[in-house]
Amino acid sequence: DVKVTQSSRYLVKRTGEKVFLECVQDMDHENMFWYRQDPGLGLRLIYFSYDVKMKEKGDIPEGYSVSREKKERFSLILESASTNQTSMYLCASSPRVEWMGGNTIYFGEGSWLTVV
């Protein structure tokens, strides 16, 4: 089974702190994603990466950065946490698309971040 592991399930941070959310996948997937999930807004893509050291902005990258130094690890960084970044953060990975069969995306359990 594919495993996507997020380092912290629940975090409470203070405004202005630098926050690191770590994610590791064990299936050698090329693509990795960070989403933010808020009630009524669904999943919104923050950043994704399709290869080591490659990153692309998603729909809401402001206030976030990412790092992918190794294929299995994709980190989300909140440079200076703010209260409006209180949310659930979901990491995910997927292989590149194959024409036959189609591939899915595999999610971690989520990290609940509260910024006070």
Add this chain to the structure above:
Amino acid sequence: AQTVTQSQPEMSVQEAETVTLSCTYDTSESDYYLFWYKQPPSRQMILVIRQEAYKQQNATENRFSVNFQKAAKSFSLKISDSQLGDAAMYFCAYRTLAGGNQFYFGTGTSLTVIP
């Protein structure tokens, strides 16, 4: 960017009955993938069913089936013989074949199953 719309924020169904969750999407692509994911309360999101756009036949997985209308850009999920364990948030998703093969998600439908 593609958009995925789920117009039903909440739905409820009696146990053993059938319910249909709606999803529409907007795209100019001819080839893509569509998915339904289930997120139980406080649990991991998992794949329910997948549909390739080039296939005309609707996908089925046990009690779950889809009604894929490519021209109408509609992708609804039918859950037959609903069970208590089906209670969850359901997300419709679109996967593009372009660029980084991104996934685009709808806002979700919260399904309640009434005993």
